[in-house]
Amino acid sequence: MNKVYLDYAATAPCDPEVLKAMTPYFFDKFGNASSIHSFGQDAKKAVEDSRQTLAEFLGARADEIVFTSGGTESNNFAIIGSALARKAKGDHIITSVIEHHAVTEPCKFLEKQGFKVTYVKVDKYGRVSAEDIKKEITDKTILISLMHANNEIGTIQPVSEVGRLARERGICFHTDAVQTTGHIPVNVDNLSVDLLSLSAHKFYGPKGVGALYVRKGTRLETFLHGGDQENGRRASTHNTPGIVGLAYAIELCRKNMKPEAEFQMALRDRLIKELPPLIPEVYLNGHPTERLPNNANFSIKYIEGESILLSLDMLGIAASTGSACTSSSLEPSHVLLAIGLTHELAHGSLRISLGRWTKKEDIDYLLEVLPGIAKKLRAMSPLYEGK
Numbered sequence: 130m131n132k133v134y135l136d137y138a139a140t141a142p143c144d145p146e147v148l149k150a151m152t153p154y155f156f157d158k159f160g161n162a163s164s165i166h167s168f169g170q171d172a173k174k175a176v177e178d179s180r181q182t183l184a185e186f187l188g189a190r191a192d193e194i195v196f197t198s199g200g201t202e203s204n205n206f207a208i209i210g211s212a213l214a215r216k217a218k219g220d221h222i223i224t225s226v227i228e229h230h231a232v233t234e235p236c237k238f239l240e241k242q243g244f245k246v247t248y249v250k251v252d253k254y255g256r257v258s259a260e261d262i263k264k265e266i267t268d269k270t271i272l273i274s275l276m277h278a279n280n281e282i283g284t285i286q287p288v289s290e291v292g293r294l295a296r297e298r299g300i301c302f303h304t305d306a307v308q309t310t311g312h313i314p315v316n317v318d319n320l321s322v323d324l325l326s327l328s329a330h331k332f333y334g335p336k337g338v339g340a341l342y343v344r345k346g347t348r349l350e351t352f353l354h355g356g357d358q359e360n361g362r363r364a365s366t367h368n369t370p371g372i373v374g375l376a377y378a379i380e381l382c383r384k385n386m387k388p389e390a391e392f393q394m395a396l397r398d399r400l401i402k403e404l405p406p407l408i409p410e411v412y413l414n415g416h417p418t419e420r421l422p423n424n425a426n427f428s429i430k431y432i433e434g435e436s437i438l439l440s441l442d443m444l445g446i447a448a449s450t451g452s453a454c455t456s457s458s459l460e461p462s463h464v465l466l467a468i469g470l471t472h473e474l475a476h477g478s479l480r481i482s483l484g485r486w487t488k489k490e491d492i493d494y495l496l497e498v499l500p501g502i503a504k505k506l507r508a509m510s511p512l513y514e515g516k
């Protein structure tokens with residue numbers, strides 16, 4: 130059967146070139162980067178070269194990069210670490226209602242510890258307004274966290290505008306850039322961020338490795354206590370193969386990002402244009418233009434997202450509804466509810482996310498089979514009766 134992967138926002142396959150670059154660090158160059166001998170020094174050099182590569186990509190300095198185990202750890206470290214470091218100054222955090230769970234859960238954890246969190250609303254396209262954030266700032270505000278682009282509906286947030294606002298008020302500013310890094314330009318100065326999270330498996334690197342950018346001078350309480358790796362900011366033996374893979378993957382993205390994004394954007398726009406005329410009552414979720422080049426998210430009225438996914442899977446097509454992290458729960462996505470969808474429409478969502486190996490034929494195939502699936506599922510749907 131023809132297998133078509135359209136779920137790159139959940140994870141991307143590792144690029145074979147990346148794996149090739151990583152392989153020596155499992156074998157002859159397996160050393161612990163903290164060891165004095167030559168094995169250790171080889172590993173240390175690889176880690177430091179990788180740090181330099183990532184720093185250049187982000188417009189940062191090498192000593193502002195902390196390698197982590199991925200996006201979730203980077204977000205937890207950034208949010209909990211910066212809140213704890215500023216406890217004496219204030220107890221108020223501002224974030225948005227459409228963040229990834231790896232941001233909202235650490236915020237909820239902090240609420241249990243006595244911090245106060247304001248979750249700013251979004252418009253119908255899923256965009257936060259900088260004005261709304263400004264209104265919530267008080268003398269006690271110590272941190273603002275706003276994602277660069279949303280993982281479900283692809284909407285890109287006005288991060289640089291909010292960043293300038295945070296800087297004027299001397300408030301620490303974090304962005305979850307896991308969906309954007311490697312896909313659209315991410316520059317820490319243009320975005321005016323103090324903290325930025327990224328994860329290798331979302332840009333064709335290995336799973337289980339990521340980084341947190343920490344602007345020089347930003348106070349951050351240590352999260353993982355132990356050895357003095359990463360200048361004492363994050364203990365644990367360096368994941369040398371993973372770090373090398375992350376850097377190699379970002380280097381490939383740097384070289385190919387523009388043409389890749391343009392290709393994916395053309396396929397995405399074709400879907401956005403051609404799907405609605407093929408299926409009545411299909412709606413695009415997210416912003417019409419300010420969106421990730423590889424994301425299309427639709428609500429297909431009268432049917433459940435899960436049923437669409439199962440039908441697509443039987444035909445070899447992998448897509449998503451809501452976010453992968455919540456797909457085992459029956460709650461509709463908090464993001465789709467936040468943009469004002471009814472429970473019914475939120476349950477009928479389908480996220481198509483494209484990537485490096487998506488072909489025109491994959492989109493042709495999806496456009497060919499989806500109308501039939503929708504028709505069949507609607508015929509069985511009690512919600513559709515009499516329509």
Ligand SMILES: *Cc1c(COP(=O)(O)O)cnc(C)c1O
Nearest residue numbers: 199200201229231280307308328
């Ligand atoms: C995937 C994702 C994460 C989690 O990253 P992991 O490396 O899987 O822990 C966090 N935020 C966003 C926006 C994501 O898409």
